[in-house]
Amino acid sequence: xxxMFTRICLLLSVLAMLCGPIAxxxxxxxxxxxxxxxxxxxxxxxxxxxxxxPAFDPVKxxxxxxxxxxxxxxxxxxxxxxxxxxxxxxxxxxxxxxAGLLLWLRxxxxxxxxxQAITRIRFWQAxxxxxxxxxxxxxxxxxxxxxxxxxxxxxxxxSNQTIGQWFTDFAVLCAIGFVAxxxxxxxxxxxVRAAPNRWPIWASAITIAFAAFVGLISPxxxxxxxxxxxxxxxSPVKQSILAMAKAxxxxxxxxxxxxxSRQSDRISANVSxxxxxxxxxxxxxxMKRATPAEVEAVLGHEIxxxxxxxxxxxxxxxxxxxxxGFWFLNFSFRFLTAIFGGNWxxxxxxxxxxxxxxxxxxxxxxxxxxxxxxTISRNIEAQADIFGLNAARQPDGFATIAxxxxxxxxxxxxxxxEFVFYDHPSGRSRIAMAMQWxxxxxxxxxxxxxxxxxx
Ligand SMILES: [Zn+2]
Numbered sequence: 308x309x310x311m312f313t314r315i316c317l318l319l320s321v322l323a324m325l326c327g328p329i330a331x332x333x334x335x336x337x338x339x340x341x342x343x344x345x346x347x348x349x350x351x352x353x354x355x356x357x358x359x360x361p362a363f364d365p366v367k368x369x370x371x372x373x374x375x376x377x378x379x380x381x382x383x384x385x386x387x388x389x390x391x392x393x394x395x396x397x398x399x400x401x402x403x404x405x406a407g408l409l410l411w412l413r414x415x416x417x418x419x420x421x422x423q424a425i426t427r428i429r430f431w432q433a434x435x436x437x438x439x440x441x442x443x444x445x446x447x448x449x450x451x452x453x454x455x456x457x458x459x460x461x462x463x464x465x466s467n468q469t470i471g472q473w474f475t476d477f478a479v480l481c482a483i484g485f486v487a488x489x490x491x492x493x494x495x496x497x498x499v500r501a502a503p504n505r506w507p508i509w510a511s512a513i514t515i516a517f518a519a520f521v522g523l524i525s526p527x528x529x530x531x532x533x534x535x536x537x538x539x540x541x542s543p544v545k546q547s548i549l550a551m552a553k554a555x556x557x558x559x560x561x562x563x564x565x566x567x568s569r570q571s572d573r574i575s576a577n578v579s580x581x582x583x584x585x586x587x588x589x590x591x592x593x594m595k596r597a598t599p600a601e602v603e604a605v606l607g608h609e610i611x612x613x614x615x616x617x618x619x620x621x622x623x624x625x626x627x628x629x630x631x632g633f634w635f636l637n638f639s640f641r642f643l644t645a646i647f648g649g650n651w652x653x654x655x656x657x658x659x660x661x662x663x664x665x666x667x668x669x670x671x672x673x674x675x676x677x678x679x680x681x682t683i684s685r686n687i688e689a690q691a692d693i694f695g696l697n698a699a700r701q702p703d704g705f706a707t708i709a710x711x712x713x714x715x716x717x718x719x720x721x722x723x724x725e726f727v728f729y730d731h732p733s734g735r736s737r738i739a740m741a742m743q744w745x746x747x748x749x750x751x752x753x754x755x756x757x758x759x760x761x762x
Contacts, residue, residue, distance in 0.1 A: 360749045364762060365742035371761035372706050372738050376713055387463045388717035392728055394455055399674045405447045406667035416652035418443075419660035430497055436659035437492035441485050444666070452477075465715055466571050476570070479532050491517055492662070499657045506656070507633035514633070515626045522618065526579045526586055534565040536588060544599045548606045551698055552587075555614050562606075563588040572596070574711055576605050578612040587613060596711065600704030600758070604695060607705075611694025617687050624683045632672050639668040677727065684730040692737060693744075702745035703758040709737040 376384070409415040422435035457473045460466035468476070494513055499506040521529075530536065539545050539562045548562055567573065567590035574596050576589040587609045593602060612618070640656055643664055648654040653661040673680075696702060710718075717724075718734040725733050732740070748754040 363746055365746040367762050368742045368760040369739045376710055384713050385717045387715055399670050401451050402670040403667050406663035409663040410651040413652055415660045415663050433496035433659045434493040437489045440662050441488050445481055507637045511630045511633045514629050523584055526584050536563045536565045539564045544602050555610050557610055557613050564591055566591050568592055576609045578609050600701045601708040603699040604701040604704035604708050607695030607699030608691045611691035635672050636665050636668050640664050681730045688731045696744045702741040703760055705741040706738045709734045
Protein backbone atom coordinates (compact mmCIF):
# COMPACT_ATOMS: atom_id res chain seq x y z
CA UNK A 308 0.00 0.00 0.00
CA UNK A 309 2.81 2.36 0.96
CA UNK A 310 4.56 1.32 -2.27
CA MET A 311 1.58 2.46 -4.26
CA PHE A 312 1.58 5.73 -2.29
CA THR A 313 5.23 6.53 -3.06
CA ARG A 314 4.68 5.77 -6.73
CA ILE A 315 1.75 8.19 -6.83
CA CYS A 316 3.82 10.84 -5.06
CA LEU A 317 6.61 10.31 -7.56
CA LEU A 318 4.21 10.59 -10.47
CA LEU A 319 2.74 13.78 -9.02
CA SER A 320 6.13 15.38 -8.51
CA VAL A 321 7.12 14.51 -12.09
CA LEU A 322 3.87 16.05 -13.31
CA ALA A 323 4.53 19.15 -11.19
CA MET A 324 7.96 19.49 -12.77
CA LEU A 325 6.54 19.15 -16.25
CA CYS A 326 3.67 21.57 -15.57
CA GLY A 327 5.77 24.12 -13.72
CA PRO A 328 6.78 26.18 -16.77
CA ILE A 329 3.20 26.12 -18.09
CA ALA A 330 1.89 27.41 -14.74
CA UNK A 331 4.51 30.16 -14.71
CA UNK A 332 3.71 31.31 -18.25
CA UNK A 333 -0.01 31.48 -17.44
CA UNK A 334 0.91 33.64 -14.46
CA UNK A 335 2.83 36.02 -16.79
CA UNK A 336 -0.08 36.12 -19.24
CA UNK A 337 -2.37 37.28 -16.46
CA UNK A 338 -0.21 40.37 -15.71
CA UNK A 339 -1.11 42.12 -18.99
CA UNK A 340 1.03 43.33 -21.93
CA UNK A 341 4.67 44.05 -21.32
CA UNK A 342 7.76 44.65 -23.41
CA UNK A 343 9.32 41.51 -24.73
CA UNK A 344 12.42 40.69 -22.74
CA UNK A 345 15.63 41.41 -24.53
CA UNK A 346 18.08 38.64 -24.14
CA UNK A 347 21.68 38.70 -25.20
CA UNK A 348 22.28 35.78 -27.42
CA UNK A 349 25.81 34.56 -27.39
CA UNK A 350 27.17 34.03 -30.84
CA UNK A 351 30.56 32.67 -31.60
CA UNK A 352 33.00 35.32 -32.61
CA UNK A 353 33.87 35.07 -36.24
CA UNK A 354 36.98 32.98 -36.80
CA UNK A 355 40.07 35.12 -37.08
CA UNK A 356 41.72 34.58 -40.41
CA UNK A 357 44.12 31.68 -39.80
CA UNK A 358 47.79 32.50 -39.83
CA UNK A 359 49.12 31.41 -43.17
CA UNK A 360 50.80 28.05 -43.08
CA PRO A 361 54.43 28.67 -44.04
CA ALA A 362 55.60 27.16 -47.27
CA PHE A 363 57.42 23.95 -46.43
CA ASP A 364 58.74 21.21 -48.69
CA PRO A 365 59.60 18.09 -46.65
CA VAL A 366 61.75 16.65 -49.44
CA LYS A 367 63.80 19.82 -49.77
CA UNK A 368 64.17 20.03 -45.99
CA UNK A 369 65.34 16.41 -45.83
CA UNK A 370 67.94 16.99 -48.53
CA UNK A 371 69.11 20.22 -46.89
CA UNK A 372 69.61 18.41 -43.58
CA UNK A 373 71.45 15.54 -45.26
CA UNK A 374 73.72 18.01 -47.08
CA UNK A 375 74.98 19.26 -43.70
CA UNK A 376 77.14 16.14 -43.42
CA UNK A 377 79.51 15.97 -46.36
CA UNK A 378 83.11 15.61 -47.44
CA UNK A 379 85.53 13.72 -45.17
CA UNK A 380 82.98 13.49 -42.38
CA UNK A 381 80.52 11.68 -44.66
CA UNK A 382 83.27 9.48 -46.14
CA UNK A 383 84.42 8.46 -42.67
CA UNK A 384 81.01 7.35 -41.36
CA UNK A 385 80.29 5.53 -44.65
CA UNK A 386 83.63 3.72 -44.45
CA UNK A 387 83.07 2.78 -40.82
CA UNK A 388 79.61 1.38 -41.42
CA UNK A 389 80.46 -0.40 -44.68
CA UNK A 390 83.45 -1.96 -42.93
CA UNK A 391 80.90 -3.52 -40.60
CA UNK A 392 79.34 -5.43 -43.53
CA UNK A 393 82.72 -6.95 -44.32
CA UNK A 394 83.35 -7.75 -40.66
CA UNK A 395 80.10 -9.65 -40.51
CA UNK A 396 81.33 -11.97 -43.27
CA UNK A 397 84.87 -12.10 -41.89
CA UNK A 398 83.55 -12.96 -38.42
CA UNK A 399 81.56 -15.89 -39.78
CA UNK A 400 84.43 -17.12 -41.96
CA UNK A 401 86.79 -16.85 -38.98
CA UNK A 402 84.42 -18.90 -36.79
CA UNK A 403 84.15 -21.56 -39.51
CA UNK A 404 87.94 -21.80 -39.72
CA UNK A 405 88.32 -22.12 -35.93
CA ALA A 406 85.58 -24.79 -35.79
CA GLY A 407 87.10 -26.60 -38.79
CA LEU A 408 90.53 -26.73 -37.16
CA LEU A 409 89.04 -28.02 -33.89
CA LEU A 410 87.23 -30.78 -35.78
CA TRP A 411 89.69 -31.87 -38.48
CA LEU A 412 92.74 -31.72 -36.19
CA ARG A 413 90.62 -33.73 -33.72
CA UNK A 414 91.32 -31.20 -30.98
CA UNK A 415 87.63 -31.32 -30.11
CA UNK A 416 87.68 -35.13 -29.84
CA UNK A 417 90.68 -34.87 -27.52
CA UNK A 418 88.94 -32.27 -25.35
CA UNK A 419 86.04 -34.74 -24.98
CA UNK A 420 88.45 -37.58 -24.12
CA UNK A 421 90.03 -35.33 -21.50
CA UNK A 422 86.60 -34.64 -19.94
CA GLN A 423 85.83 -38.38 -19.97
CA ALA A 424 89.12 -39.12 -18.22
CA ILE A 425 88.20 -36.77 -15.39
CA THR A 426 84.70 -38.06 -14.68
CA ARG A 427 82.41 -40.88 -15.74
CA ILE A 428 79.29 -38.82 -15.17
CA ARG A 429 78.08 -37.56 -18.56
CA PHE A 430 76.51 -34.39 -17.11
CA TRP A 431 79.92 -33.25 -15.80
CA GLN A 432 81.72 -34.38 -18.96
CA ALA A 433 79.51 -31.97 -20.91
CA UNK A 434 80.17 -29.20 -18.35
CA UNK A 435 83.96 -29.66 -18.56
CA UNK A 436 83.86 -29.73 -22.34
CA UNK A 437 81.65 -26.62 -22.49
CA UNK A 438 83.97 -24.68 -20.16
CA UNK A 439 87.05 -25.67 -22.19
CA UNK A 440 85.30 -24.84 -25.45
CA UNK A 441 84.38 -21.34 -24.27
CA UNK A 442 88.00 -20.59 -23.36
CA UNK A 443 89.31 -22.00 -26.66
CA UNK A 444 86.87 -19.89 -28.70
CA UNK A 445 87.59 -16.68 -26.77
CA UNK A 446 91.36 -17.15 -27.17
CA UNK A 447 91.14 -18.20 -30.84
CA UNK A 448 88.93 -15.25 -31.81
CA UNK A 449 90.81 -12.72 -29.65
CA UNK A 450 92.78 -11.18 -32.57
CA UNK A 451 89.57 -10.44 -34.46
CA UNK A 452 87.78 -9.21 -31.32
CA UNK A 453 90.69 -6.93 -30.48
CA UNK A 454 90.79 -5.49 -33.98
CA UNK A 455 87.04 -5.07 -34.23
CA UNK A 456 86.22 -3.57 -30.86
CA UNK A 457 89.47 -1.82 -29.92
CA UNK A 458 91.80 -0.93 -32.83
CA UNK A 459 89.10 -0.19 -35.37
CA UNK A 460 87.15 1.95 -32.92
CA UNK A 461 90.29 4.02 -32.28
CA UNK A 462 91.04 4.23 -35.99
CA UNK A 463 87.67 5.96 -36.44
CA UNK A 464 88.00 8.04 -33.30
CA UNK A 465 85.04 6.35 -31.64
CA SER A 466 86.70 4.99 -28.50
CA ASN A 467 87.85 6.70 -25.30
CA GLN A 468 89.41 3.60 -23.75
CA THR A 469 93.02 2.68 -23.16
CA ILE A 470 93.96 -0.93 -23.91
CA GLY A 471 94.00 -1.62 -20.15
CA GLN A 472 90.47 -0.31 -19.66
CA TRP A 473 89.30 -2.25 -22.70
CA PHE A 474 90.78 -5.49 -21.34
CA THR A 475 89.16 -4.93 -17.95
CA ASP A 476 85.70 -4.61 -19.57
CA PHE A 477 86.48 -7.58 -21.83
CA ALA A 478 87.55 -9.74 -18.86
CA VAL A 479 84.32 -8.96 -16.99
CA LEU A 480 82.29 -9.77 -20.11
CA CYS A 481 84.18 -13.06 -20.57
CA ALA A 482 83.66 -14.05 -16.93
CA ILE A 483 79.90 -13.55 -17.28
CA GLY A 484 79.89 -15.30 -20.68
CA PHE A 485 81.91 -18.20 -19.27
CA VAL A 486 79.44 -18.91 -16.46
CA ALA A 487 76.33 -18.33 -18.60
CA UNK A 488 77.53 -20.37 -21.60
CA UNK A 489 78.80 -23.28 -19.51
CA UNK A 490 75.50 -23.58 -17.65
CA UNK A 491 73.35 -23.22 -20.77
CA UNK A 492 75.38 -25.70 -22.87
CA UNK A 493 75.53 -28.26 -20.03
CA UNK A 494 71.78 -28.11 -19.51
CA UNK A 495 71.10 -28.38 -23.26
CA UNK A 496 73.32 -31.49 -23.53
CA UNK A 497 71.37 -33.03 -20.63
CA UNK A 498 68.19 -32.38 -22.63
CA VAL A 499 69.75 -33.84 -25.80
CA ARG A 500 70.55 -37.08 -23.92
CA ALA A 501 67.06 -37.22 -22.40
CA ALA A 502 65.20 -36.55 -25.68
CA PRO A 503 67.51 -37.20 -28.66
CA ASN A 504 64.76 -36.53 -31.21
CA ARG A 505 62.73 -33.79 -29.56
CA TRP A 506 65.62 -31.91 -28.02
CA PRO A 507 65.30 -28.82 -30.28
CA ILE A 508 61.92 -27.98 -28.71
CA TRP A 509 63.21 -28.35 -25.15
CA ALA A 510 66.46 -26.55 -25.92
CA SER A 511 64.46 -23.66 -27.43
CA ALA A 512 62.26 -23.39 -24.36
CA ILE A 513 65.31 -23.40 -22.07
CA THR A 514 67.16 -20.83 -24.19
CA ILE A 515 64.14 -18.51 -24.36
CA ALA A 516 63.66 -18.73 -20.58
CA PHE A 517 67.39 -18.07 -20.20
CA ALA A 518 67.17 -15.01 -22.50
CA ALA A 519 64.23 -13.67 -20.48
CA PHE A 520 66.19 -14.21 -17.25
CA VAL A 521 69.21 -12.38 -18.66
CA GLY A 522 66.92 -9.54 -19.78
CA LEU A 523 65.43 -9.40 -16.31
CA ILE A 524 68.69 -9.25 -14.37
CA SER A 525 70.96 -7.34 -16.78
CA PRO A 526 69.90 -3.73 -15.95
CA UNK A 527 70.24 -4.47 -12.26
CA UNK A 528 73.28 -6.76 -12.08
CA UNK A 529 75.16 -6.69 -15.41
CA UNK A 530 75.02 -3.12 -16.79
CA UNK A 531 76.34 -1.58 -13.51
CA UNK A 532 79.49 -3.71 -13.89
CA UNK A 533 80.49 -1.58 -16.90
CA UNK A 534 78.98 1.83 -16.10
CA UNK A 535 77.67 3.87 -13.20
CA UNK A 536 73.94 4.55 -13.40
CA UNK A 537 72.48 7.52 -11.56
CA UNK A 538 69.08 9.22 -11.71
CA UNK A 539 69.16 12.06 -14.24
CA UNK A 540 70.21 15.27 -12.43
CA UNK A 541 67.61 18.01 -12.06
CA SER A 542 67.26 20.51 -14.92
CA PRO A 543 64.55 22.08 -17.12
CA VAL A 544 65.20 19.29 -19.64
CA LYS A 545 64.61 16.75 -16.90
CA GLN A 546 61.30 18.44 -16.09
CA SER A 547 60.11 18.16 -19.69
CA ILE A 548 61.33 14.56 -19.86
CA LEU A 549 59.43 13.70 -16.68
CA ALA A 550 56.33 15.48 -17.98
CA MET A 551 56.52 13.50 -21.23
CA ALA A 552 57.09 10.26 -19.31
CA LYS A 553 54.16 10.94 -16.95
CA ALA A 554 51.87 11.96 -19.79
CA UNK A 555 52.60 8.61 -21.46
CA UNK A 556 52.15 6.48 -18.35
CA UNK A 557 55.82 5.72 -17.68
CA UNK A 558 56.84 5.42 -13.99
CA UNK A 559 58.60 8.73 -13.41
CA UNK A 560 61.60 7.54 -11.44
CA UNK A 561 62.74 5.39 -14.33
CA UNK A 562 64.97 7.86 -16.20
CA UNK A 563 68.66 7.24 -15.58
CA UNK A 564 71.92 8.53 -16.97
CA UNK A 565 75.16 6.57 -17.20
CA UNK A 566 78.82 7.37 -17.89
CA UNK A 567 79.04 5.96 -21.43
CA SER A 568 81.88 8.45 -22.00
CA ARG A 569 84.06 5.87 -20.17
CA GLN A 570 83.90 3.86 -23.39
CA SER A 571 83.17 6.33 -26.21
CA ASP A 572 81.64 9.65 -27.27
CA ARG A 573 78.66 7.98 -28.90
CA ILE A 574 75.33 9.50 -28.09
CA SER A 575 72.60 7.07 -27.31
CA ALA A 576 69.87 6.02 -24.96
CA ASN A 577 68.21 2.71 -24.34
CA VAL A 578 65.37 0.84 -22.73
CA SER A 579 66.42 -2.34 -21.00
CA UNK A 580 64.99 -4.96 -18.68
CA UNK A 581 61.87 -7.03 -18.43
CA UNK A 582 58.94 -7.27 -16.06
CA UNK A 583 59.81 -5.20 -12.98
CA UNK A 584 63.26 -4.06 -14.12
CA UNK A 585 62.47 -2.08 -17.27
CA UNK A 586 64.18 1.31 -17.27
CA UNK A 587 65.13 4.10 -19.64
CA UNK A 588 68.77 5.18 -19.57
CA UNK A 589 70.48 8.08 -21.34
CA UNK A 590 74.20 8.34 -21.90
CA UNK A 591 76.06 11.27 -20.37
CA UNK A 592 77.22 11.99 -23.94
CA UNK A 593 73.65 12.64 -24.99
CA MET A 594 73.20 15.10 -22.14
CA LYS A 595 76.50 16.85 -23.01
CA ARG A 596 76.30 16.92 -26.78
CA ALA A 597 72.61 17.31 -27.57
CA THR A 598 70.32 20.35 -27.38
CA PRO A 599 67.23 20.15 -25.14
CA ALA A 600 65.05 19.66 -28.24
CA GLU A 601 67.27 16.74 -29.32
CA VAL A 602 67.21 15.17 -25.86
CA GLU A 603 63.40 15.39 -25.89
CA ALA A 604 63.30 13.83 -29.37
CA VAL A 605 65.47 10.90 -28.19
CA LEU A 606 63.50 10.46 -24.98
CA GLY A 607 60.22 10.46 -26.91
CA HIS A 608 61.63 7.53 -28.91
CA GLU A 609 62.75 5.66 -25.78
CA ILE A 610 59.41 6.27 -24.06
CA UNK A 611 57.85 4.82 -27.21
CA UNK A 612 59.77 1.57 -26.72
CA UNK A 613 58.56 1.48 -23.14
CA UNK A 614 54.91 2.26 -23.80
CA UNK A 615 54.66 -0.04 -26.83
CA UNK A 616 56.16 -2.92 -24.80
CA UNK A 617 59.01 -3.45 -27.25
CA UNK A 618 61.17 -5.48 -24.89
CA UNK A 619 58.39 -8.10 -24.89
CA UNK A 620 57.78 -7.88 -28.64
CA UNK A 621 61.52 -8.27 -29.10
CA UNK A 622 61.61 -11.33 -26.87
CA UNK A 623 58.77 -12.95 -28.82
CA UNK A 624 60.56 -12.40 -32.13
CA UNK A 625 63.83 -13.69 -30.67
CA UNK A 626 61.93 -16.77 -29.46
CA UNK A 627 60.87 -17.47 -33.05
CA UNK A 628 64.45 -17.07 -34.29
CA UNK A 629 65.66 -19.44 -31.53
CA UNK A 630 63.09 -22.16 -32.34
CA UNK A 631 63.94 -22.11 -36.06
CA GLY A 632 67.64 -21.96 -35.13
CA PHE A 633 67.62 -25.14 -33.03
CA TRP A 634 65.70 -26.97 -35.72
CA PHE A 635 68.34 -25.84 -38.24
CA LEU A 636 71.18 -26.92 -35.89
CA ASN A 637 69.70 -30.39 -35.43
CA PHE A 638 69.15 -30.90 -39.15
CA SER A 639 72.58 -29.57 -40.15
CA PHE A 640 74.42 -31.54 -37.46
CA ARG A 641 72.94 -34.84 -38.69
CA PHE A 642 73.64 -33.95 -42.30
CA LEU A 643 77.27 -32.93 -41.70
CA THR A 644 78.24 -35.74 -39.32
CA ALA A 645 76.83 -38.29 -41.80
CA ILE A 646 79.51 -37.06 -44.23
CA PHE A 647 82.44 -35.97 -42.03
CA GLY A 648 81.73 -37.69 -38.69
CA GLY A 649 84.50 -40.27 -39.32
CA ASN A 650 87.13 -37.57 -39.91
CA TRP A 651 86.10 -35.70 -36.76
CA UNK A 652 85.50 -38.70 -34.49
CA UNK A 653 82.07 -37.19 -33.82
CA UNK A 654 78.90 -39.11 -34.64
CA UNK A 655 76.13 -38.60 -32.13
CA UNK A 656 74.29 -35.37 -31.36
CA UNK A 657 74.76 -36.04 -27.60
CA UNK A 658 78.57 -36.11 -27.98
CA UNK A 659 79.97 -32.78 -26.67
CA UNK A 660 82.85 -33.10 -29.16
CA UNK A 661 80.27 -32.08 -31.78
CA UNK A 662 79.88 -28.63 -30.22
CA UNK A 663 82.17 -26.94 -32.82
CA UNK A 664 79.75 -28.22 -35.51
CA UNK A 665 76.85 -26.57 -33.70
CA UNK A 666 78.93 -23.40 -33.20
CA UNK A 667 79.81 -23.19 -36.90
CA UNK A 668 76.27 -23.92 -38.06
CA UNK A 669 74.95 -21.42 -35.51
CA UNK A 670 77.22 -18.70 -36.89
CA UNK A 671 76.06 -19.42 -40.45
CA UNK A 672 72.45 -19.36 -39.27
CA UNK A 673 72.94 -15.96 -37.62
CA UNK A 674 74.56 -14.63 -40.78
CA UNK A 675 71.65 -15.87 -42.90
CA UNK A 676 69.17 -14.50 -40.36
CA UNK A 677 70.82 -11.05 -40.38
CA UNK A 678 68.29 -9.42 -42.76
CA UNK A 679 65.38 -10.93 -40.81
CA UNK A 680 66.79 -9.91 -37.42
CA UNK A 681 67.59 -6.41 -38.66
CA THR A 682 64.17 -6.00 -40.24
CA ILE A 683 62.46 -7.03 -36.98
CA SER A 684 64.57 -4.52 -35.08
CA ARG A 685 64.25 -1.76 -37.72
CA ASN A 686 60.45 -2.01 -37.74
CA ILE A 687 60.31 -1.82 -33.94
CA GLU A 688 62.63 1.20 -34.05
CA ALA A 689 60.52 2.92 -36.71
CA GLN A 690 57.44 2.51 -34.47
CA ALA A 691 59.34 4.13 -31.60
CA ASP A 692 60.40 6.96 -33.96
CA ILE A 693 56.78 7.77 -34.83
CA PHE A 694 55.72 7.50 -31.20
CA GLY A 695 58.58 9.81 -30.22
CA LEU A 696 57.61 12.44 -32.79
CA ASN A 697 54.03 12.42 -31.56
CA ALA A 698 55.10 12.58 -27.92
CA ALA A 699 57.98 15.09 -28.09
CA ARG A 700 56.81 17.12 -31.14
CA GLN A 701 60.41 17.98 -32.03
CA PRO A 702 60.77 17.05 -35.72
CA ASP A 703 63.82 19.28 -36.18
CA GLY A 704 65.46 18.06 -32.98
CA PHE A 705 64.83 14.55 -34.26
CA ALA A 706 66.43 15.40 -37.62
CA THR A 707 69.55 16.97 -36.11
CA ILE A 708 70.04 14.12 -33.65
CA ALA A 709 69.76 11.69 -36.57
CA UNK A 710 72.65 13.62 -38.13
CA UNK A 711 74.68 13.34 -34.92
CA UNK A 712 74.03 9.58 -34.86
CA UNK A 713 75.48 9.36 -38.36
CA UNK A 714 79.00 9.61 -36.91
CA UNK A 715 78.95 5.83 -36.91
CA UNK A 716 76.10 5.02 -39.26
CA UNK A 717 76.02 5.49 -43.02
CA UNK A 718 73.54 8.30 -43.60
CA UNK A 719 72.17 7.33 -47.01
CA UNK A 720 72.30 3.59 -47.77
CA UNK A 721 70.62 2.00 -50.78
CA UNK A 722 67.22 0.39 -50.00
CA UNK A 723 68.78 -3.10 -50.24
CA UNK A 724 71.61 -2.10 -47.90
CA GLU A 725 69.11 -0.74 -45.40
CA PHE A 726 67.04 -3.93 -45.60
CA VAL A 727 70.00 -6.23 -45.00
CA PHE A 728 72.26 -4.35 -42.61
CA TYR A 729 70.25 -1.71 -40.70
CA ASP A 730 68.88 -2.48 -37.25
CA HIS A 731 67.57 1.11 -37.07
CA PRO A 732 66.06 3.20 -39.87
CA SER A 733 68.88 5.01 -41.71
CA GLY A 734 69.51 8.71 -41.10
CA ARG A 735 67.84 9.50 -44.42
CA SER A 736 64.70 7.50 -43.54
CA ARG A 737 64.50 9.10 -40.12
CA ILE A 738 64.93 12.68 -41.31
CA ALA A 739 62.48 12.12 -44.20
CA MET A 740 59.94 10.75 -41.73
CA ALA A 741 60.41 13.68 -39.32
CA MET A 742 60.03 16.24 -42.10
CA GLN A 743 56.93 14.49 -43.41
CA TRP A 744 55.51 14.56 -39.88
CA UNK A 745 56.29 18.28 -39.68
CA UNK A 746 54.64 18.98 -43.06
CA UNK A 747 51.43 17.40 -41.74
CA UNK A 748 51.51 19.39 -38.48
CA UNK A 749 52.21 22.92 -39.73
CA UNK A 750 48.73 24.09 -38.71
CA UNK A 751 49.62 23.38 -35.07
CA UNK A 752 50.91 26.61 -33.45
CA UNK A 753 53.84 24.91 -31.64
CA UNK A 754 55.13 23.42 -34.87
CA UNK A 755 54.47 26.53 -37.00
CA UNK A 756 56.30 28.72 -34.46
CA UNK A 757 58.99 26.08 -33.85
CA UNK A 758 62.45 25.91 -35.36
CA UNK A 759 62.75 26.68 -39.08
CA UNK A 760 64.03 23.75 -41.10
CA UNK A 761 66.64 24.34 -43.78
CA UNK A 762 65.08 24.44 -47.24
ZN1 LIG B 1 65.25 2.58 -30.19
